[in-house]
Structures are given as C-alpha cells and as structure tokens.
Amino acid sequence: MAEATLRHATPDDAPALRVLGEAVVPATYAPIDPAYAEFTLAEWWDVDRMRESAERLWHGVADDGERLLGVANLGRSDERWVMWKLYVHPDAQGSGLGRRLLEATLEQVPDGEPLWLEYVDGNTRAAGFYAAHGFVESHREASERFPDLVWMRKDR
Numbered sequence: 001m002a003e004a005t006l007r008h009a010t011p012d013d014a015p016a017l018r019v020l021g022e023a024v025v026p027a028t029y030a031p032i033d034p035a036y037a038e039f040t041l042a043e044w045w046d047v048d049r050m051r052e053s054a055e056r057l058w059h060g061v062a063d064d065g066e067r068l069l070g071v072a073n074l075g076r077s078d079e080r081w082v083m084w085k086l087y088v089h090p091d092a093q094g095s096g097l098g099r100r101l102l103e104a105t106l107e108q109v110p111d112g113e114p115l116w117l118e119y120v121d122g123n124t125r126a127a128g129f130y131a132a133h134g135f136v137e138s139h140r141e142a143s144e145r146f147p148d149l150v151w152m153r154k155d156r
Helices: 011-029 034-044 047-056 097-108 124-132
Strands: 005-008 058-063 068-077 080-088 115-120 136-141 149-154
Touching (some): 011 034, 011 058, 068 097, 080 097, 124 149
Parallel strands (some): 080 115
Antiparallel strands (some): 068 080, 115 149
C-alpha cells in the first residue's frame, strides 16, 4: 500500500468520500446494528450531503493517490468542537492513519479547548482507540431506535 498523504478535503471529494463510506460503515456498524449501518450510510454519507459538509466543515482526508483511505472532520455544536467522523478504510486499519487523522484534527482545535466526539455503544474498537489517545467518557445519550451514543472528550 502506498503511503497516504493527509490533505484538506474539498467538495469535489464527495464521491470518493461516499466510496470510503461504503467500505467503512458496514464494517464498523453492521456487527453492532445492521439497521443503524444502513441509516448511517444513507443519511450521513450521501454524496450531496458530503459535498455540503466539505464546504462547511474542516475535513482531513488520507489519500494514497488512488483512493481515500480515511477521513476526519470537525465542527462546532453547542459551543463545542466536535469530531463527527474519524474512519479508516479496513485495508488501512492498524497503519497509523487513525492516529495521524486524529492529530490533524486536534491541530484545528484552538489551544485550551477540549475536543469532543461520540461513538455508538458497542463499538469497542472506537472506545479503545479513543481511550488510548486520552479521551474520557463524559456521558451517554439514550436512543430508542439505535444503540446509545457515548460522548467522550479530550482536554488540552
């Protein structure tokens, strides 16, 4: 596998982001809740939605010259800096891309402000990754339809 370069995504990356989503979402969520995987792919990885998101939010992508191997994004919600996505293609997991994307995201957050994120309860891989990188659980949000959301934050 070629070394991936990190760069800022543009709206033109939306179709490639969708292809990445088709690889990461089922692998991540289908073992936890297949309906959630289907919903997430349709709702949050739609090409038009990804294009709009890339226009509005910071997105860092890992690009090996042939395809996108990872993405992280950052936005504001309730006066918080929230990393809404951090995904690495299954073929590139364990390569350090997740750490590199997380570090690039942290560079976007003003000094002294925490970074927040959420993950789906049952995603033990995400829980372990974030804990290993200094995130601590803050609270949980119950969901009637899908698995609960677990909120974490990293103070800086």
